[in-house]
Amino acid sequence: MVNTAFQNPIEDAVLAPAADRDWWRGAVIYQIYPRSYQDSNGDGVGDLVGIIQRLPHIADLGADAIWISPFFKSPMKDFGYDISDYREIDPIFGTLSDFEILIAEAHRLGLKVMIDGVISHTSELHEWFVESRSSRDNPKADWYVWADASPDGTPPNNWLSIFGGSAWRWDTRRMQYYMHNFLPEQPDLNFHNPEVQDAVLDIVRFWLDKGVDGFRLDTINFYFHSQGLENNPALAADERNAQTAPAVNPYNFQDHIFDKSRPENLLFLERLRQVMDEYPAAAAVGEVGDSQRGLEVVAAYTEADKRVQMCYAFDFLAPDKISAGNVRTVLEQFGHVASSGWACWAFSNHDVVRHATRWGAGEPDLTAYLKVISAAMMSMRGSVCIYQGEELGLTEADLALEDLQDPYGIRFWPEFKGRDGCRTPMVWDRMAIYGGFSTAKPWLPVPSEHLALAVNMQQGDEQSLLEHYRRFIAFRKQHPTFTKGDINFIDTEGDVLAFTRRAGNDQVVCVFNLGSAPATLKFAGTEPLTGHGMEAAAVGGNIELPPYGAWFGRAG
Structure with a gap:
């Protein structure tokens, strides 16, 4: 409930x-x-x-x-x-x-x-646009992006809308085109004003x-x-x-x-x-x-x-x-x-x-x-x-x-x-x-x-x-190094991603196996961190990563 x-x-x-x-x-x-x-x-x-x-x-x-x-x-x-x-x-x-x-x-x-x-x-129903499209000389006439047609009546340029077609829509009130990067019902504001x-x-x-x-x-x-x-x-x-x-x-x-x-x-x-x-x-x-x-x-x-x-x-x-x-x-x-x-x-x-x-x-x-x-x-x-x-x-x-x-x-x-x-x-x-x-x-x-x-x-x-x-x-x-520390990458191969996060004297080593097969990274000198729930193990000078495993350790 x-x-x-x-x-x-x-x-x-x-x-x-x-x-x-x-x-x-x-x-x-x-x-x-x-x-x-x-x-x-x-x-x-x-x-x-x-x-x-x-x-x-x-x-x-x-x-x-x-x-x-x-x-x-x-x-x-x-x-x-x-x-x-x-x-x-x-x-x-x-x-x-x-x-x-x-x-x-x-x-x-x-x-x-x-x-x-x-x-x-904005929406075409916003009061700003309603006023802007009403004439070419109203107080908000220049609040949106308006342009005259090309000599042949087509849009003023080749700009496209993300939602398909031209980024220009003809308006019969002003006899001009207005710009819309998205839907025609979403006219673009003129930030030059x-x-x-x-x-x-x-x-x-x-x-x-x-x-x-x-x-x-x-x-x-x-x-x-x-x-x-x-x-x-x-x-x-x-x-x-x-x-x-x-x-x-x-x-x-x-x-x-x-x-x-x-x-x-x-x-x-x-x-x-x-x-x-x-x-x-x-x-x-x-x-x-x-x-x-x-x-x-x-x-x-x-x-x-x-x-x-x-x-x-x-x-x-x-x-x-x-x-x-x-x-x-x-x-x-x-x-x-x-x-x-x-x-x-x-x-x-x-x-x-x-x-x-x-x-x-x-x-x-x-x-x-x-x-x-x-x-x-x-x-x-x-x-x-x-x-x-x-x-x-x-x-x-x-x-x-x-x-x-x-x-x-x-x-x-x-x-x-x-x-x-x-x-x-x-x-x-x-x-x-x-x-x-x-x-x-x-x-x-x-x-x-x-x-x-x-x-x-x-x-x-x-x-x-x-x-x-x-x-x-x-x-x-629990580890502020993650939120504000710097990042430096460790050379790896294949699906292994590894980097260190450092803030002041605190350095955390982060190793991830993004693949579905086991992987190994040669890396030593870290104190393992717990509490993250991810699986991996340090064996000698290697970090052994199961499929989709991760390892975190504090560098000495």
Whole structure:
């Protein structure tokens, strides 16, 4: 049964300790997709009260913070990423009062609260866009990216939308095109206009005043475009990278140097940081979608505490399977280009195929494989983002076309089935209707294969993936070297990944066998660390690793 005994924020609020401005560095952040987490009112859609009811699960996991995907007022063309009012809660999720209770209860449980800042674009129903499109000379005429047609009536350039087709939509009121990097119902704001920047920063202040601890900034590198509207150059076939968009999407055919990742964004991010620094310990993590220069953009955006605190690129969210070699390559490249920056690593989120399927398909022991790669992620230098259900080992749901809700998947079906497969409801109770998510038919189906992975089936089972996540997060917190230390890689072969984490005089050796066959690493002089639950043994001068095993030791 869902626990409804959360505290009253007025009667039972707990005074927070002195603010730690550095709390985000090395934090474990748990992402909640609110439509699919917990339905409290029986309408088949998750809501804020449902999140409140399930906060103890996240606190028990050991997370430091939650990131909640959008819950703002929206026509739901892109399920909340098309916002029509930044200061209102959409009724399907609840009320502003519900959110205030959520913040208070999260803080009581020791959880920071981060919310999705979707500021690169709005809904077409937002009052700003309604006014902007009404004429070419209204007060908000320049708040969005408008351009005249080419002489032959076609769009002003070759820029493409991630959701397919041109990034330009003709508007008959203004007799101009407006830019949309995503759906046509999501017009892009014009950040070259200082009034737009001021309005966006006012929204940031509004939510910080409500008590949020920070933001996940959606599409952070999409804020600015080149005012020259130059055509993006083409990429050769062997240069195309399917990190940001699926391989079947022609968006990958261009080098997106004029429609995003523009240098003008750096000054705006400095303005944003100045606003956040007005508050005790606000922090932000930015989503960088750039298949050609992702790590370089992350480096620039997180440089020397001038802009956002941390960012993530799509290196570990891409289809390519994680390996010992690419982990080393990505982290060493990041250390080279962003020596003063900070990354936030994730293997899954609401936009990509769950990694249990993306990487785990074909592994002879999926649970053991998920344990070792999660341990590797939580041992790397950087912060960590865990997507709801990842701690249960949920696989990607294979949905029928008639069950799809995502316009992205409907547009590219069947070669790309969209994002609904990773957004199906959380499963709490194997025997309860719809896995304990709702008493009504959910907005997306609950896959039958997920029921055996429900929270109540794994809780208390020391061999389960859920208990592994709890145990390893606790282990991580016992050794501050993991959260803030430097990283240096050890030469290995095959599926063995090894590195040291060092903070001051404390050095921890971390060794992982990402493969399904036993492996050996010649390494001596370590005092074994316990409490992580992973299997391995030191024999003489060797570390003997079973399939999917890991070893941790304190170097002498």
